Amino acid sequence: MSVSDLARSLAERAETVCRVYLSRGRRQGAWWCVGDVLNHPGRSLYVRLTGDRAGKWTDASTGEHGDLLDLIAINRGLDPASARDEARAFLSLPQVFPRHQPVASGSSDAAQRLFRQGQPLPSTLAEAYLRARGITGRLDLPALRFHPALWYRPHPDAPRQSWPALLAAVTDGAGRITGLQRTWLDRDRPAKAPIVTPRRALGHLLGNAVRFGPVADLLAAGEGIETMLAVCSALPTLPVVAALSANHLAAFDFPPGLVRLYVARDNDPAGRTAVERLIARGAAQGLEVRPLLPGGEDFNADLLRFGPDWLRGHLAGQLVPDDARRVFGHRGRG
Template structure:
């Protein structure tokens, strides 16, 4: 895409560009007004949003002016080549949030909106990442999506970067998205991105989880997405949830009608404490039994990578109540 084509494509999405790069501004009629190209509050800089001059901007206090490609370069402190790369990454974003009101960055609404921007996993870097983690089960799962260029900042004042990411929806018992976990991925190999914190969550997580499969009276719960997908790779008909951390696992809200909860704990002190808290909570709830599932190594994903799905299946089945093992293997559907 040429420079003129990039500028034209950005102009066609002028308001979206402004909402991303000039988020402290606001729309006023056919214009977006903000303090300056660095996104300070104010009204000195204005960007035309519609018509033949869409994308053109002027800073009345400095006399600077240009198109949106110029603005991105100044806003991000980029040279012309890097600015074009940034623009191309931006234009790959689904434009589903144009004209939406701004949302609190850590809210459940923000989590829902971001998840809606994702794509199904099959054929993506996110699928390649999970396959490299040994996951053999189905990945066309409603709770998982892929985002090709998701923004990342090491800290609030750092320049923004874009990386591909795995998105995992956190839901409540009714299936409403309350939060989201983002796992940023390496662009060139099936691994997490080389970032200080390649996993981050937002929204309301406490009591909720990333859910795989429909819960009846039987469920397995654990911490990480990879851990619980490993369990599901070995036992594809067993419904599982990932609470994302030991503390959130300990606070997981028991679904209505649950009779037996298996806790696929990590092999560390935090995992042991989470199981103990869930057992104590289960004991206080009549008719609910909580039983641990113990990995051989540090967690079940590590076991899957080391020993394979057949070994892991046998290891898990040996820890199930016999009636549950019969149910898991007697009705092996698509899950």
């Protein structure tokens, strides 16, 4: 059964999927409502149960979205291949539901087109925004671009607004753009735009990430763009990736040849959960996964509060000694 067939079959059983994987939620009309994709209580995440968009879900608090195959992967902390195995096992249940037409999967093509419309970051509002976040490292990075006037709607029926935006390309292991994160920016100062959801992602994110630097056998992975650019500012020779959320970090596809993965986690329950899931997945695949702990809420906050020299020493003390020598050359922890 193909990936699209799996997603369609899960959508046909949308309510049953929700009752199994999102058991703390409840049905409200044509929707299943719960706190988040990890099944915490609340009402931020909603899954469409009927109609042409059955199986599609959105988390209103984070902007994350996807189909039920994505949901199972994040909920169980699985890589895409293991998520497909989980879905196949689930679909072996003897249940019969009406069939719906397949739902169009994604917007990777839209992400690629939009990224091509951007321009290099230097001397733009996007560069000013990141510098205001304390980022001192290089920003002429292939994964980042600037769009001077990107459309924004707070909800589908609202009139369009135009704001400048930072574009970050999400890529798979082969370097193909599969998604995009858009961060809308204020026109007059180096900050996010004063809108309801200034950060949104589109396309296929599961297993993929925004990548800074070529990966060999060492890699640092974390959640946000600013967090991982802060790590780059302190450790410029260490390749890093930003998975864009704790849920997607937990499901990140390990690159081939990777020996050790450092996880630059945020200092919150979601960050701890992501590390635990990556450690378990790494152990099953013979990969060492080690957390990097911030001093405060995250590494960008540390950079802003203490500066790059402090952050460099703080991170160096958490690296395996051989890795520290490689990252710093002959400079040690200085």
